[in-house]
Amino acid sequence: MAHEQLETYVVESPEQAMALLNPLRAEILSRLTEPASAAEVARGINEIPQRVNYHLKALEKVGLVRKVGSRQVRNLVEVLYLAIARTYVLSEALNWASDTVQQMKDQGALSHLVNTAERIKRDALALMERSDQEEQIPSATLDASIRLASAEQRSAFVEEYVQLVNQLVKKYQTQAQGQETYQVILAVYPKEGGTES
Template sequence: MAVVKAIAEVIDTDALQAMAHPMRLRILAALREPDSAAAVARGLGQPRQKVNYHVKELERAGLARRVGERRAGNLVESLYQATAATYVVSPRLAWVDRPRIDALAEQVALENLVSVGERLQQAAALLLDRAAFDGEKIASAAVETEVRFADAAQRKAFLAEYVSAIGPLLKKYGDSQGDSYRVVLAVHPDSKETS
């Protein structure tokens, strides 16, 4: 059988359009393991022809692929599988306008903030799958707070003091043995406020 990625980022409009149909999302969920369109149809309580059509559309968009065959009586059924266990839609898919593209290219810190957000979204989706499908208890935490800076100098001082304060912690635990955890600090203007 084909190797399935744990997660795939949807960055293509054809794939997004293919996923937009609720039936196709259910089919992708059913195709986490290889199966035929007929078996998926039975499981979903839908007509085989309808499910087969949607499977072909998912295959056309690169979200599912044919991975083999099996005999079912006198018939040979094609087996399909989702190309990933879970899919995350990239927000960049909607950012096709020149001003956003230019802003990301010109502002390295902002582009990094967007990239960190995407990686965090992907990590959360993978952890959710481990909890949902493997029954794993996920040791996780999220801390969010609001701070206010009078000016750029105060913001710079905060970041310097923050890095100085966590530096010893990072050094102490960064080289330790054991399970690896990712720690993220993101500093950005509150998106609800206007400047």
């Protein structure tokens, strides 16, 4: 079933900004690019379903996720949620001092980076266990470094990077049932000790 989802959403309300800057809520949002239940999200991030459900309700209250359906699982009816967008940008019009907004963006992004790295580690370990049982696990990684001359150039690079990957995802996305889903994660951050005079 198809559901409308924005590519990018500009966050202008303080309530939404604070919800996004909560690491667990940001992690839950990142798992909702496709409709999923609290139980599915909880399994994916190694959390208790009740805790995920609590945070889903908070995200729904501020308008960052919405209910898109339900399904019967044994004796339970599971509610399916979908994030309103794939990516989020904090607006400069949040009425916070610009240095506060920048600090919150930086901290939120770094916190999300840590959670994403933990998620990749958990997923990789689980896949290695499957590989130990002689199951073939296709995967790929890309590791590159780039020197960017300014903050403006960095922003332009990230924006174009995300656009190109989204184009690739749309090009190869299949609607066929029963096909394996692959996780695509992008990260851009300063290389430690990477400055040269």
